[in-house]
Amino acid sequence: MSSFGAGKTKEVIFSMEDGSVKMFLRGHPVPMLIPDELAPTYSLDTCSELPSCQLKLDWVYGYRSRDCRANLYFLPTGEIVYFVASVAVLYSVEEQRQRHYLGHSDDIKCLAIHPDMVTIATGQVAGTTKEGKNGGNLLCAVDKSKDHMLSVWxxxxxxxxxxxxxxEKPKYVLCVTFLEGGDVVTGDSGGNLYVWGKGGNHITQVVLGAHDGSLFGLCALRDGTLVSGGGRDQRVVLWGSDYSKLQEMEVCEDFGPVRTVAEGHGDTLYMGTTRNSILQGSIHTGFSLLVQGHVEELWGLPAHPSRAQFVTCGQDKLVHLWSSETHHPLWSRIIEDPARSAGDPPVFGLGCFLSFFFYIIQK
Known part of the structure; x- marks a missing residue:
């Protein structure tokens, strides 16, 4: 056994007995098996030439909203911005093109948009000015320490x-949106809407029981109406400027409850759900799936040997067959147990790939 120190969190250990190299990423050990033909002569001191070409990130699949809120926005560029893992994604639905910010080294958990609609903060949330409008000069952050310190920067x-x-009490306010006139609307864990008057701390209007269960998402629309998304009832509700209910619909159970709502062009809305999905549509015409991902850890990812297709599977018992050309799933299946890996059974040969059959190794 030999080791190579590259900093306290980057130690590399080579074990001849196990035929593996162990690296530590953010303090977690990541073992990697060495191919049998290379193991006898493998050495950490061996220097190899760098490849002449470099990989460039083209497309990021999935979206994180299961444990996040207010992390989906529509930009003047026609892109929606969101995040998954440590990547911030700017996705042009019309052009089917993505841009990526790769400066993070750990998972992104929250996102905010500056009033200039150009500056984007990941990990913080924007402050407000005395006039009740979003000034964008300050950022608020809540850390993960025992006391959950709130800091303003x-x-x-x-x-x-x-x-x-x-x-303790403020944690039950789950979402907030700022109206054009300066009022602030909040939604809480009891499914209630509260309207806070401009420039003060007094409540001017209350809508009790707006949703059955927690109210997770709020979005003030350009025409003065308001959209809210519920948790347990999985409903999306359109409210008038006087907070009377105009219309409502229920989100398909397969997508999970609503986490966040963003307004696009025209009457288009984008919704993030607890099952890490982004939906596109309107309350009047309904919603369709735009972005889909896994809800828990992903373990298996084999590629088809001749087609632009691949399969993913993981702890959430979901198996997705993806098209790497359209970036959308061709089909999805739910299996009985969590899956750890998937692959092409060599014994069957390519002739058995009628659609894309993979052998799933379950936990």
């Missing part, structure tokens, strides 16, 4: 303005 100067411990 002057992001341009990279300095902290103030910090304070969070109290």
């Amino acid at each position: 002057d992001w341009a100067k990279e300095t902290k303005v103030v910090d304070v411990k969070k109290h």
